[in-house]
Amino acid sequence: MAVFTEVTSLDAAALLTTLELGELVELKGISGGIENTNYFLTSAQGGTQRRHVLTLFERLSFEQLPFYLHLMQHLAAHGIPVPNPVATPQGEILLKVKGKPAALVNRLSGHSELAPTTDHCAQVGAMLARMHLAGRDYPRHQPNLRGLPWWNETVPVVLPYMDAEQAQLLRSELAYQNHVAASAAYAALPRGPVHADLFRDNVMFDNGHLSGFFDFYFAGVDTWLFDLAVCLNDWCIDLPTGAHDGERAQAFVAAYQSVRPLEAAERQLLPAMLRAGALRFWVSRLWDFHLPREASMLKPHDPTHFERVLRERVERPVPVVALEPVAA
Numbered sequence: 001m002a003v004f005t006e007v008t009s010l011d012a013a014a015l016l017t018t019l020e021l022g023e024l025v026e027l028k029g030i031s032g033g034i035e036n037t038n039y040f041l042t043s044a045q046g047g048t049q050r051r052h053v054l055t056l057f058e059r060l061s062f063e064q065l066p067f068y069l070h071l072m073q074h075l076a077a078h079g080i081p082v083p084n085p086v087a088t089p090q091g092e093i094l095l096k097v098k099g100k101p102a103a104l105v106n107r108l109s110g111h112s113e114l115a116p117t118t119d120h121c122a123q124v125g126a127m128l129a130r131m132h133l134a135g136r137d138y139p140r141h142q143p144n145l146r147g148l149p150w151w152n153e154t155v156p157v158v159l160p161y162m163d164a165e166q167a168q169l170l171r172s173e174l175a176y177q178n179h180v181a182a183s184a185a186y187a188a189l190p191r192g193p194v195h196a197d198l199f200r201d202n203v204m205f206d207n208g209h210l211s212g213f214f215d216f217y218f219a220g221v222d223t224w225l226f227d228l229a230v231c232l233n234d235w236c237i238d239l240p241t242g243a244h245d246g247e248r249a250q251a252f253v254a255a256y257q258s259v260r261p262l263e264a265a266e267r268q269l270l271p272a273m274l275r276a277g278a279l280r281f282w283v284s285r286l287w288d289f290h291l292p293r294e295a296s297m298l299k300p301h302d303p304t305h306f307e308r309v310l311r312e313r314v315e316r317p318v319p320v321v322a323l324e325p326v327a328a
Ligand SMILES: Nc1ncnc2c1ncn2[C@@H]1O[C@H](COP(=O)(O)OP(=O)(O)OP(=O)(O)O)[C@@H](O)[C@H]1O
Pocket: 002, 030, 032, 033, 034, 035, 036, 037, 038, 053, 083, 105, 106, 107, 108, 109, 201, 214, 215
């Protein structure tokens, strides 16, 4: 279930009045999702119906939300298909519903593609690069809150739940990532706002065409290569083994590079960032699994999946040349 806070038709109609969006046609709770309260909401004005998603934020505060909501607005204004928050006549996009921070965004058409083909991967790769470029002049700054400092803080907290082999892998990988982060190549990586959680379930396709990226609530400023690695670790691996899928990865990276070719430092550090992306989600899943938040609404994802992906990335590193067409 993903309606943690009940919104009535009266609440929704009042919101539409504030936003000058006309009448309420339909309000329907969304069952997917585990973090927030989400409703599909249809409004009508002058014979035109509009489809929206109303989100009441259950985890993020009024202070934290402007970075994410303004990023979505910025990307939408730059032609990237992402949910665009509706503003009040005074220009405010962070709303309050039932005392909770809230936003009303346009509803993306289509559905998530949970068994992607090379064509789906290519579409996501090209749009990811376009999104990175579109974010370059976004003026707000917030680091990736699930980046290296968080791994350094959280690995010691989850270590007591690990067996000796897992603990050894976590320790050595963390040491490796700290070493990478201190390198000249890492300092040279281009960076900007990244989605940082662009898994298969956060992208919509409509009739085979990418119709949008959503769920920007882990976004932050980090290296573009990290964002690419997070995607390759989800879109271009075999489920459930976690093995790398060369064909899908090639399609993804070629499409990304058709918009923004990778720089020398990025080419060098791709294998290291694939490991970083796997570590990030292994640690967050371990944390959610072993230390559920008080009154948690989370049904934790399986941590062992990303342990497998990390082992794959360590044992069978994939250099960028393996993902590029062989020169004639
Ligand atoms: N802008 C949108 N357009 C269309 N559908 C959306 C949109 N936002 C959310 N949804 C639908 O609502 C579902 C739940 O949203 P989401 O995945 O963001 O949940 P959440 O609880 O906010 O976050 P989490 O992914 O962490 O569980 C999605 O799977 C999707 O089907």
